[in-house]
Amino acid sequence: MSKLCGTLREAMERAGLENGQTISFHHHLRNGDFVLNMVLEEAAAMGLRDLTVCASSVFDCHRPLIGHIQRGVVTGLETSYLSSAVGRAVSQGVLDRPVVFRTHGSRPADILSGKTHIDVAFLAAPASDCEGNCSGKYGPSACGSLGYAFADAQKADTVVVITDCLQDYPLTDASIGEELVDLVVKVDAIGDPAGIVSGTTRMPRDPVALRIAELAAQAIDAAGLIKDGFSFQTGAGGASLAAAEHVRRRMLERKVRGSFALGGITGYMVDMLQAGCFQAIQDVQCFDLKAVQSLREDPRHREITAAQYASPASKSTAASHLDAVVLGAAQIDLDFNVNVHTDSDGCIIGGSGGHTDVAEEVGLTVVAAPLSRARMSIVVDKVLTVSTPGSSIDLLVTQYGIAANPGRPELRPALQKAGLPVKDIRELRELAESINGPAAPCQPPRERVAARVLGRRGEEQDLIYTV
């Protein structure tokens, strides 16, 4: 019997999808993804109920998920990132069962070990052949790396490939092989190419972000890392990208031959590869089309799985080889704990993604953030949610100065020697308060748990309450 189904409905019926099962999705189409919505819409039409959605990330484009939760089609949600549209609804208590947050590394660890069981994985595939040999590199919805989809494909009971670009068998440059795929269905479009390039990957223009970026690059340099063999990751946030730009200038000026760039990859990292700053890119996720093109064409640009990226169960990972990372924060507290899950009101606005994984593994973790956002201090006494434990954070870089974690005593003198504005994190806390006024104490009533934040090894690290 052919794997190819005429309609998504047929695929879901042949997959034997039942009430109460767990269905999974990857997020490589980012805010342009159509697949999660189309599957849930069909599930609702089929009268299915009590599904658990296990998605590597949930974006604002997945807003229809709220309605499916309200109608009982979906009653469970496990993810690594939940942007504010669905996040706010969850914080307001739309789900009875708490959301389960894992990191980008512990999600594949739990899937591969069998701790997380997936009944049906729906893989958005920008290109596939009729047997399910599929790739993210080709087709009108090309998203590049399929890094977060591998574990789902390996372990789900049933794997359904959903594509809008059916290619001749065999698709030789396939990332996921037919041996793992049960069913294939072609739809009109799996995503909106414009949404695949998220707005978060644009270079900032405001002087505060640029100042932070410059300081972050100077701090990495002061730590002695910008030398031959250097490896580097940035998040997709503006300050991170601007920091990469400063790192690039320093590398080129001194003809530093770095090793590799890691992570969610942007065109800026591709430029650095092409300029000789790095010899390789290890790419678990493409953030823009230049990264997609590079992954397709440049053999130095390697697609890696989420397990290869940062799973704590892997025998080693790309993250464990990394020298420095620049990450963001919604809040950071006096113990350097970072919150990337909730805003200052306690509403869910994100999740750790790979933040927690890489911060733990890397040589130097730099959190780059403005001291305030919308007149709210970033530096606080205690973060509302511990996303990444302070023990994994080495430096906080703000536009007013840099604080080093006392757990890394060698950093402060190194920064001072380089003439950088070193502050105690308490000074930054006080400065923030003097600018913004005393922080209104925010602590949602601890009545109902909206989400459980699991640490890298599955331990319950924090709880997020409904607001």
Place this chain on the structure above:
Amino acid sequence: MSKLCGTLREAMERAGLENGQTISFHHHLRNGDFVLNMVLEEAAAMGLRDLTVCASSVFDCHRPLIGHIQRGVVTGLETSYLSSAVGRAVSQGVLDRPVVFRTHGSRPADILSGKTHIDVAFLAAPASDCEGNCSGKYGPSACGSLGYAFADAQKADTVVVITDCLQDYPLTDASIGEELVDLVVKVDAIGDPAGIVSGTTRMPRDPVALRIAELAAQAIDAAGLIKDGFSFQTGAGGASLAAAEHVRRRMLERKVRGSFALGGITGYMVDMLQAGCFQAIQDVQCFDLKAVQSLREDPRHREITAAQYASPASKSTAASHLDAVVLGAAQIDLDFNVNVHTDSDGCIIGGSGGHTDVAEEVGLTVVAAPLSRARMSIVVDKVLTVSTPGSSIDLLVTQYGIAANPGRPELRPALQKAGLPVKDIRELRELAESINGPAAPCQPPRERVAARVLGRRGEEQDLIYTV
């Protein structure tokens, strides 16, 4: 702690190798492999005993294995192919426990399901970085595809990469990733490049082989398969290669645009790709250096795992998409059962490799063999060992004519219509006897089992007795 070990001994000690454990090897270095021997020599020096060797194939270069068996270092052997040097010793009873023969497809099926447990996998890697990201495509011992090594890497408790070409981290074009690798050791040489190109892959010159090859190609054509979309596999034997040459001529003459070539890949298949006969190659094993080069350089030439090639546990395989295969036989009987395990004396000289897998999956299985070898008939009343059941064999092509399996009644009239010399297999049997004289009845005394031949799904298909 670094994965990199200074010596093989250190790697084996750190791997915690113990008496009674199972160690695995792949055979991509074919008759040039040094790795199996060096590991066993070190195991003997360490005083280890009772090891089980789980090797995808064993070649004549592994003759030292006999001594390790005699001294009790190795007491178990599981493989898919055992060439005559070690095969003869096994047939003479050197091992107390019977050898376990699996097919190339059922070996990864049993490893991935956990039925076969590997304590330590030793992966010969022509190129690796310090974390074990490794490839068969580069380095002085390049062997191309690592198809048979993937399951071992995925499931062994401990994975040791042995390389003679250590590359900078990260090796971006890696086939097996660091997340699976525990230890890496660099040695002077993992193999003899000359031995990687086996003598079996040379085009034959004798007129009998060429006649058989021509008839095989004509038979495939008569079955209506040589048309656009055609997919094809040959074994590495001379007659198979010559058949490929005839298929190629027919494809080029009629401008047939085939789909893919599969299997152990030779330069002849690469030529056909380059000539436009095929759009892709799916390569589980390279038989010569031209295949290695093509795999490295041509994106249409895809490395596949043994599970992707032909595992009966896979959701689909390349083999299940295949139109025609030309395979060899040591014996074939009146029920079309094929023996590729033992010679006419009952001594072990091979094993099914992928023969049994592909024969079951493919559209048309052609066995091409001379009617006699060394004055012994190939066609016999009953094969000494059932390697591939007759239900999987469609045609026997000899220099004297072609016999079609009555289970495929449409084939005989198609061959006749094409003017081909169709015979009943009994006629061929009689002809062989009239040429060679009546076959000396050979049946080793059924006293001691030398090997168990498992079918594709793990069932005991036949037993091989000591001679």
